Amino acid sequence: xxxxxxxxxxxxxxxxxxxxxxxxxxxxxxxxxxxxxxxxxxxxxxxxxxxxxxxxxxxxxxxxxxxxxxxxxxxxxxxxxxxxxxxxxxxxx
Numbered sequence: 001x002x003x004x005x006x007x008x009x010x011x012x013x014x015x016x017x018x019x020x021x022x023x024x025x026x027x028x029x030x031x032x033x034x035x036x037x038x039x040x041x042x043x044x045x046x047x048x049x050x051x052x053x054x055x056x057x058x059x060x061x062x063x064x065x066x067x068x069x070x071x072x073x074x075x076x077x078x079x080x081x082x083x084x085x086x087x088x089x090x091x092x093x
Contacts, residue, residue: 037063050085052078 042049043066050065053059059070069085071078082089 036061036065039067048080050091054080 008076038063039049039051049067049068050069050071051059051062052071052073053062054072054074056072059067059072071081071085
């Protein structure tokens with residue numbers, strides 16, 4: 001799994017990802033400078049961003065930074081919500 005923080009620590013090299021409407025990425029945890037940058041990078045690459053966080057306030061911050069879908073991972077069944085958002089195939093990463 002790719003980590004934006006690992007890329008930043010490793011000289012900032014980002015892997016090549018496909019850019020198309022069907023590319024979906026689930027990012028967690030997000031509400032820090034690195035995570036919010038990850039949302040913006042993923043959006044710029046054409047990803048459908050599914051933000052997962054542990055509170056409504058954190059999810060709202062993710063939405064302001066461009067996340068397409070918001071999932072609270074403290075709620076029972078959050079994984080099923082991701083499956084529903086992705087039409088059953090799950091996030092690509």
